[in-house]
Amino acid sequence: MTLALVLAALLAVACVVVVALPFLRDPEPVSDTLDELDAGDRRRLELVEARDRALAALKELEFDHRTGTASDDDYRALVGPLRREAASSLQDLERDGAAHPAVGVEEKGRPTGERTS
Amino acid sequence: MAELGRAALVVSLSLSVYALVAGAAAAHLGRRRLAFSAQNALLAAFASTLVASAVLLSALLRNDFSFTYVARTTSEALPTAYTISAFWGGQEGSLLLWLLVLTGFAAAAVRLNRGWARDLIVWVVPVFGAVSTFFAFLLVAVANPFATQAAPGDGLGMTPSLQNPYMLAHPPLLYLGYVGLTVPFAFAIGALISGRTDERWLVATRRWTLVAWTALGIGQLLGAHWAYEEVGWGGYYAWDPVENAALMPWLAATAFLHSVMIQEKRGMLRVWNILLVLLAFSLSLFGTFLTRSGVVNSIHSFTQSSIGPWFLAFIGVVVTVSLALVFWRLPKLRSPTKLESVVSREAAFLYNNLLLLALCLTIFWGVVYPLLSEAVRGEAVVLGREYYDFFLRIFGLPLLLLMGIGPLIAWRRASLRSLLTTFRWPTGAAVVTGLVLLALGAGSSVPGLIAYTFAAFVITTIALEFARGTRARKALGATSWPGAFSSLISRNRRRYGGYVVHAAIVLLAIGIAGSSAFDTVAEAKLTRGQSMEIGDYRLEYRTLDERIAANATEIRAELAVSRGGRDLGTLEAGKNAYTIEEQVSNEVGIRSDPLTGEDLFVIAEQIDPDGAVYFRVFVKPLVNLIWIAGLVFLLGSLITLWPDAREQRRLVERAREIGVPATR
Amino acid sequence: MARTASPARLVIALSVAAVLAVFLLYTSIAGGGNPSLAPSELAGRSGEVQLAGLVVGPVAGDAHVGGLTFRLRDIGEKSGKAVPVRYAGSVPDLFKVGRHIVVDGRLRGGTFVAEPGSMITKCPSKYAPKQTGDPA
Numbered sequence: 010m011t012l013a014l015v016l017a018a019l020l021a022v023a024c025v026v027v028v029a030l031p032f033l034r035d036p037e038p039v040s041d042t043l044d045e046l047d048a049g050d051r052r053r054l055e056l057v058e059a060r061d062r063a064l065a066a067l068k069e070l071e072f073d074h075r076t077g078t079a080s081d082d083d084y085r086a087l088v089g090p091l092r093r094e095a096a097s098s099l100q101d102l103e104r105d106g107a108a109h110p111a112v113g114v115e116e117k118g119r120p121t122g123e124r125t126s
Numbered sequence: 127m128a129e130l131g132r133a134a135l136v137v138s139l140s141l142s143v144y145a146l147v148a149g150a151a152a153a154h155l156g157r158r159r160l161a162f163s164a165q166n167a168l169l170a171a172f173a174s175t176l177v178a179s180a181v182l183l184s185a186l187l188r189n190d191f192s193f194t195y196v197a198r199t200t201s202e203a204l205p206t207a208y209t210i211s212a213f214w215g216g217q218e219g220s221l222l223l224w225l226l227v228l229t230g231f232a233a234a235a236v237r238l239n240r241g242w243a244r245d246l247i248v249w250v251v252p253v254f255g256a257v258s259t260f261f262a263f264l265l266v267a268v269a270n271p272f273a274t275q276a277a278p279g280d281g282l283g284m285t286p287s288l289q290n291p292y293m294l295a296h297p298p299l300l301y302l303g304y305v306g307l308t309v310p311f312a313f314a315i316g317a318l319i320s321g322r323t324d325e326r327w328l329v330a331t332r333r334w335t336l337v338a339w340t341a342l343g344i345g346q347l348l349g350a351h352w353a354y355e356e357v358g359w360g361g362y363y364a365w366d367p368v369e370n371a372a373l374m375p376w377l378a379a380t381a382f383l384h385s386v387m388i389q390e391k392r393g394m395l396r397v398w399n400i401l402l403v404l405l406a407f408s409l410s411l412f413g414t415f416l417t418r419s420g421v422v423n424s425i426h427s428f429t430q431s432s433i434g435p436w437f438l439a440f441i442g443v444v445v446t447v448s449l450a451l452v453f454w455r456l457p458k459l460r461s462p463t464k465l466e467s468v469v470s471r472e473a474a475f476l477y478n479n480l481l482l483l484a485l486c487l488t489i490f491w492g493v494v495y496p497l498l499s500e501a502v503r504g505e506a507v508v509l510g511r512e513y514y515d516f517f518l519r520i521f522g523l524p525l526l527l528l529m530g531i532g533p534l535i536a537w538r539r540a541s542l543r544s545l546l547t548t549f550r551w552p553t554g555a556a557v558v559t560g561l562v563l564l565a566l567g568a569g570s571s572v573p574g575l576i577a578y579t580f581a582a583f584v585i586t587t588i589a590l591e592f593a594r595g596t597r598a599r600k601a602l603g604a605t606s607w608p609g610a611f612s613s614l615i616s617r618n619r620r621r622y623g624g625y626v627v628h629a630a631i632v633l634l635a636i637g638i639a640g641s642s643a644f645d646t647v648a649e650a651k652l653t654r655g656q657s658m659e660i661g662d663y664r665l666e667y668r669t670l671d672e673r674i675a676a677n678a679t680e681i682r683a684e685l686a687v688s689r690g691g692r693d694l695g696t697l698e699a700g701k702n703a704y705t706i707e708e709q710v711s712n713e714v715g716i717r718s719d720p721l722t723g724e725d726l727f728v729i730a731e732q733i734d735p736d737g738a739v740y741f742r743v744f745v746k747p748l749v750n751l752i753w754i755a756g757l758v759f760l761l762g763s764l765i766t767l768w769p770d771a772r773e774q775r776r777l778v779e780r781a782r783e784i785g786v787p788a789t790r
Numbered sequence: 791m792a793r794t795a796s797p798a799r800l801v802i803a804l805s806v807a808a809v810l811a812v813f814l815l816y817t818s819i820a821g822g823g824n825p826s827l828a829p830s831e832l833a834g835r836s837g838e839v840q841l842a843g844l845v846v847g848p849v850a851g852d853a854h855v856g857g858l859t860f861r862l863r864d865i866g867e868k869s870g871k872a873v874p875v876r877y878a879g880s881v882p883d884l885f886k887v888g889r890h891i892v893v894d895g896r897l898r899g900g901t902f903v904a905e906p907g908s909m910i911t912k913c914p915s916k917y918a919p920k921q922t923g924d925p926a
Contacts, residue, residue, distance in 0.1 A: 017133035020177055024137055024170040027722075028144065031162035043156040045245040052253040054784050055326055061780070062265070062393060066537065069391075072618075074599070076594040080544035087538055359880065394798075465798035478806045488813070496826060508840050509823040510894075516816055634840060651854060701883060712883045731880055732854060740854045740878060 049109045056102045063095035128193060131181035131272040131765040134174045138260035139668045140223065141171035152153060153248035153320070164251045165236050171258060172229035179226050182219060182271055186212055186580035192277040199370070201283035201706050203677040208289050213287060217418060217433065218271035223298070223463030224414070227305040231334070232258060235309045239330045242781050244324055250316035257308055261439050268433055283706040299345030301371055304410040307339025307375060310382070311407035313509045314400050318451040323396060323458050328386050329777070333767055335386075340763040346372050349758040358714035360647070360727055360744045362752070365514040367493045371413030374493075375485040376408035388475050389461075391537060397452065397461045397534075404448045409486075411441050414497045417495070428594075467601070474532040478525065485521040489514065519573045523580060526635050529628045530584035533591055542655045549588060556583035574643030581632045581639075588625050588632075595622070615765065623766030632760035633751045637723075640748025649731075651740045661745045662725055664688045665697070670737050678702040680713070683730050683739045687717060700728040723750040801809045824894060828864045829873040832897055840894050847887045853878055862902070865890055873888055873897075879906035 027035075046054065070087055073079040079087070149164035151157070182195070186209050191197040199212040199219070232254035240247045265271065287293075294599035295301040304742035310331040317327040349369070350362040363369060382402040388395050408452025416500065452459070465472055492509045500506040530593070534548045559582035560575065568575045595614045615622045648660040657666040666686045673680040682700035715728040724747040734742040826840040841860030853859045858881065861872035876895060885891065891911050895904035 013127050013133075017137075020130075020134055020174055020719060021137055024167075024174055027139070027166050027170040027173075028163050030166055031159040035159060035252050038159065039160050043152070043158045043161055043244070043248060045156065050784050051322075051324070053668070054326075056778055057783055058325055059393070061776075069537065073536050075598040076591070078534060078548060078594075078598040080541070080547060080620060083536055083539070083541055083544050086541075087536070107148060359882075465801075468801060470799050473798075473801065476801060479803075480802065480809075484805075484809045495823065504827040507823045508826045512820060513816075513823065516820070520812060649854070710883045729880075732852070 045116055053105055053109070055103075056098065060098040060102055061097070063091065063098045067091050067095055127181050127190075128272040131178045132266075133180035134181065135222075135262060135265050135270075135272070137174040138171045138229070139172065139259065139266050140165045140176065142229075142255050142258035142262050145171065146259055147255075147257055149248070149252035153252065157502050161248045161251070162381060164255070165240065165247070166274060168229065168251060168254055168258070169233040169234055172226070172233045175222070175226045175229050175262075178271075179213075179222055183210070183213060186210065187554055189281070190277070191258060191279075191281050193271075194273040194275045195271050195395075197275065197278055197281040197687065198282070199284060200224040201281040201677075202778060203706065204281075204284055204291070205676070207291075207294060208284055209227070211288070211294045211297075212284060214301070215284060218265070220418075221261060221265050221269055221298065222271050223267060223301055224305060227301055228254075228258055228261060228308060231309055232312070235312075235331075235334060237661070242777070243326045243330055244320045246313070246316055246320055246330070248316075250312050253312040253315045253319075254308070255314070257712040260436075264433065264436060267517075279313055280695060280706070283677075283704070285355045286702060286704045286709050286711040287356050290352055292348045292544050294325065296345055296348040296352060299348065301346055303338045303340075303342025304375065304414060305374070306334055306341060307379060307403075307407050309334040309338070314403045315448060318400065318448075318455050321458060323455065325390060328399070329707060332386070335379065335383060336763060339376065339383060340760065340767075342372060342376045342379065343759060345427045346376065346757060347748040347753070347759075351753060353713065354575060354749075355716065356711075358712040358729055360640075360729065360742070360746075362749075365489075365492070365511055369415050370493050371416040375406050375409040375527075376414055376488055377482050377489075378409055379484075380389075380403060381482040382406055383628045384475050388472050392463050392472060394461045394463050394465065394472065395476075396461050397456065400452055400459070402479075402525050403439050404445070404452075405486075408441055408445055409490075410445065411437060415441065428590060445622050451484065465636045469535065469540050469542065469545070469696075471532060471535045471537045471540075474528060475537055478528050478532065480651045481521045481525045481528065483734045487523075521693075522635075523573065526577065526580045526632070527583060530580070530587040533587060533625065538650070541711065552583045555586040556580065558582075568644065571639075571643035574639045577635050577639035581588045581636050584628065584632045588629050591625055592622070603751050608609075616759065617772075619769050619770055620766050621770055623768075626757055626762030626765055628762075630755045630762055633755035633758060635753060637748050637751030637753075638750070640723075641725075641746040647742065647747045648741045649740070651738055652737075653738045658743065660726075660743050662689050663743075664695075665683070665728070665741070665743065665747065667739060667741070668696070670739070672734070675702075678704045682713070683733070683741075685715070685728065685741075687726065697726070697728055699728040701730065701733065718750050721747045725749045798820060807809065812866050826892075829862045830867075830871060832873055832902065835897060838894065838896050838905075840876070841872070841873070841904075842890065842892045845887050845889050845891055847922075849887060853881045860887075862891070862893075873902050874900065875902045875904060877904040877906075877909060879904075879908070882909060882911045884911040885909065 067088070070079060070084065070091060074081075074084040145164045145167040147158055148167065152160035158611045182193075185193045185196050186200060187206070189196070189200065189202055189209075195216055195218055196212075199216045212219070214223045218762075236247055236251060236254070239250075241640060305686055310327075313327040313331045317323055329369070346369075346407055349372070353364070355363040382399065384393050385399055385402060389399050415434060415437035419437065430711050465476070467473065492513055496506040496508050502510050515616075530552055531549075534552075535545065556579045560579040563575060563578055568578065592611075592614075595618070596611045599610040599617075600607060646661055650656075650658040650668040652658060654667060654669065658666055659665075664687070666688075668684045668686055671682050671684065673682070680700065680702050682698040685697045685699070686695075688694055694717065697717050698713075699717040700713050702711045702713055704711070713728065715730075717726040717728075719725070724745060727744040727746055729742045730739050731742050735739075807861055813859065818838070824838055824840045826842055827844045829841060831837070832841065841862060842865065846861040846863045849858065849860040853869050857876045857878045859874065859876050861874050862869060863872040875893065875895075882891075883918055889911050893904045893910070894901075894908035897903075
């Protein structure tokens with residue numbers, strides 16, 4: 010019975026340590042704010058997603074055309090609007106990139122917590 | 127050691143509460159270290175639940191009957207494998223397994239995604255914490271697996287029908303499925319709360335949903351196989367509420383898997399997807415509520431066990447809060463694109479969703495109708511098999527056909543003229559198949575004939591897709607046909623893996639149609655030496671043997687089987703009388719024909735003292751296709767799940783473009 | 791964009807209407823199922839019902855020759871009126887005195903005549919034992 014209690018106590022202590030770990034490792038951080046995507050990043054993310062969707066749709070249309078699922082007529086009817094969509098989403102991205110250049114990306118480990126721009 | 131188990135569960139509960147509260151605070155206030163601390167709490171909760179599980183498992187293996195749970199679910203004579211399965215065989219143990227899988231999945235899902243979706247993860251953690259708190263609370267306060275007693279000499283033993291290999295794998299797989307659905311749900315709610323309604327929550331949870339869905343599907347097939355062989359009434363699915371409990375979330379998850387593809391390709395149906403994942407998760411909770419609460423067992427009282435109301439309350443909270451969140455975020459969920467044509471792949475997916483949901487809700491209605499009618503009229507009205515069979519046909523047959531139509535339609539818009547060309551071969555194959563089968567006598571069951579015809583249509587479609595795709599890849603410069611084939615699949619894993627899964631469903635449909643619409647049954651009371659006939663089989667009752675096994679007395683009637691004069695060997699059918707459990711179980715004799723896939727299914731219904739046996743015999747055509755379908759299903763899922771290096775690179779690239787650290 | 795409301799909404803609305811129509815059609819033709827009653831509620835009821843109760847002996851007869859006879863009492867009652875039942879067809883192996891069973895049929899002249907093969911035993915451990923306190 011006492012063995013059980015000792016093991017239970019050890020377990021509890023271990024769990025407390027694990028939970029407190031972030032505070033123990035970094036007692037005086039430069040910044041404690043959560044690294045989040047700001048509005049600019051989110052807008053960029055949406056544009057990137059739109060661009061990827063448009064490019065993937067084009068690729069899939071090509072594939073469907075090659076396998077015969079999309080007939081020549083269907084292909085001709087669809088490829089134009091898709092190409093325009095892809096082009097415009099690429100343009101949107103470029104415009105966004107020119108207006109808000111991304112600064113200082115941390116490639117390894119956690120971000121320093123400093124976010125510029 | 128029971129105290130250690132109890133303490134570990136209390137620790138798990140505390141950690142879950144911490145993950146919920148601290149996680150929510152960290153997300154709301156934007157505190158980094160607190161957020162990591164909450165994430166760690168999920169991991170620690172898994173560890174402490176693991177400790178509790180180890181305590182229970184060791185008590186089972188040691189036959190420690192001072193644990194009330196162990197005494198109730200096992201006995202000394204029980205074989206080790208089944209002693210282990212007793213872990214999830216009872217109420218408390220199965221809840222512990224649920225919590226173990228839940229905390230494990232939560233810790234893993236958070237850990238794997240925190241690098242690239244940090245702002246989403248911070249809100250996912252408290253959701254996991256909330257669900258985990260519920261189950262940990264049940265284990266600590268309502269259904270304690272570590273209750274102790276004065277140890278009796280021996281345990282009560284395990285129900286004989288559960289002492290079967292399928293019952294070893296069936297519950298854990300179902301739990302992987304049920305609990306696995308928590309992951310997309312948590313991410314969806316996290317996306318709603320954080321306002322991060324982009325596609326990251328879908329991308330992060332796609333494989334989790336697939337794994338859960340596959341586990342749920344395979345688990346159900348194993349359960350059906352168990353019912354077929356072990357319960358032995360000649361069928362494999364009885365539309366029992368307990369069976370429906372697993373089918374409903376599976377159908378909702380199937381709809382979800384399809385509609386997320388629309389969101390990924392076209393950005394549409396965002397609200398729909400969140401509602402679907404909420405439905406799937408709620409149904410999985412509802413399903414486990416059905417099997418636990420005693421609603422199923424007692425026809426009259428609403429809940430017999432005290433655990434039922436807790437589950438209902440939790441489901442109520444989940445649904446209410448989730449719907450409120452959806453309503454709050456509705457403006458953000460508006461999608462920019464619209465459905466362009468009712469003849470398009472998007473539309474086909476939409477029809478698929480509607481049919482799946484219709485079937486799911488019909489089954490749900492059938493399950494709750496007795497409860498509702500009792501509450502309203504004081505009288506429980508039960509809907510029978512005919513109800514379910516009717517709606518399975520009405521919604522299932524069009525779904526079957528749709529599986530063949532969907533892949534042949536292009537995205538956005540397809541002209542009717544192109545459809546006529548692409549549908550030529552499949553339609554031809556279907557018509558020919560239908561006519562041939564009609565000539566062979568399949569007209570005896572119209573739904574069965576329709577099922578076969580549609581199956582032919584879909585199989586042709588799938589074969590054509592593989593053929594055309596391989597040819598296209600070869601034209602692009604692949605070295606050989608096998609090379610073209612394998613590169614086709616590896617470059618389009620989701621599409622072709624999906625086709626394999628569709629093929630599995632077709633096999634399932636053929637097997638179900640054959641064994642239920644075109645089966646034959648015969649009954650006879652035979653004394654030793656007498657024979658009976660069914661179809662073109664002839665069975666002669668030879669001897670009656672009695673054997674003593676480890677925990678049962680086995681009585682077997684031996685029959686000689688022949689067909690068209692040719693000897694096909696012997697078959698045994700009989701009963702087992704279990705000593706400790708004081709129960710009798712049916713042991714059916716099954717002879718599977720490797721060529722035709724049909725089963726000769728023999729039940730020794732009644733064994734008289736004078737050795738005369740009342741036999742009930744079935745011939746079930748094509749029934750083994752159902753089990754083969756399970757294997758094909760697994761193969762298709764594996765192909766779809768397989769990690770794709772190209773996809774990984776794309777995600778990393780995208781992260782870099784946005785300026786988010788791309789670490790995992 | 792001059793496009794009007796997405797056809798998706800129309801499709802969904804029409805489908806929901808279609809499903810409801812099929813549903814209502816079915817229930818009006820095939821009926822709404824059988825009431826599930828306890829033996830004490832059976833008196834005077836005609837028509838097909840589902841009877842759920844506790845098996846009380848003596849059990850006599852042969853289910854395949856002439857019919858198995860036994861009695862059913864309300865679940866949870868220690869004593870009281872039990873309804874005589876005559877049953878033909880497959881008997882599940884869990885059937886015995888003291889079990890909860892469910893059987894379809896109708897009351898004829900004081901005896902509940904069951905539909906052949908409609909007996910289901912409601913044992914707690916039928917699928918997977920989740921019930922506490924019930925004898926195995």
